Amino acid sequence: MSILKASKLNYYYQDGDTRRFILKNTNVAFEKGKFYTIVGQSGSGKTTLLSLLAGLDTPQEGRVFYEKKNIEKIGYDTYRRDYISIIFQNYNLIPYLTAVENVMVPMAITDNKLPDEQETVAINLLDYMGIPNEKSKRLVTQLSGGEQQRVAIARALSTNVDVILADEPTGNLDEEMEQEIVEIFKMLAHKHNKCVVVVTHSPEIALQSDHSYLLRKGALKENV
């Protein structure tokens, strides 16, 4: 059964009298335990689709469902806070906080754990992502790009959600770092039963996903 589903999405920009469709009657469903990629030419609408799945934007028509509940009914703020995590190309970490403090931010908003417990969870998550204790106490600006993205993934995991959405998460990384991040996504899907949806330009990443979709002219097709 799917955990996340988009049904009949229409998204367009009004250009004078005409509607320029980015998504046209788009349907897609995602399951837990799988690693998905969405590919497509620049400007094809990948980020738009991810933004709708993340409840960051709303379609003119159509619905997004989380476990059969319309995310509009869940409430977009609640949905983004409690149901999903988003990973961005440029990490979106808070530069004046350490790695541990960055990972604690969502927990401080959503959890009733004591700060000490939150810190322990953050340190363990960072360690699991390959950021040792010594580095986790550094400001994130003192970490490499690959390390910063690992911190962002640890942060995404801190609220223990089932759905991880990532927009070009390896866009700023070299090939070796890219592959390390891809291995983490595979592990999250296959070992931790997460639903991982990644927008990417990389055919190499698409090849390694369980399902790949191609977005072209507003339509989503199996990428074979």
Ligand SMILES: Nc1ncnc2c1ncn2[C@@H]1O[C@H](COP(=O)(O)OP(=O)(O)OP(=O)(O)O)[C@@H](O)[C@H]1O
């Ligand atoms: N405010 C806007 N008004 C009009 N068109 C817009 C606006 N914002 C975005 N677009 C257009 O919507 C289309 C889809 O953009 P989107 O960012 O979703 O594409 P993308 O596939 O993620 O691109 P890329 O791979 O380059 O990141 C693009 O052609 C873009 O120019």
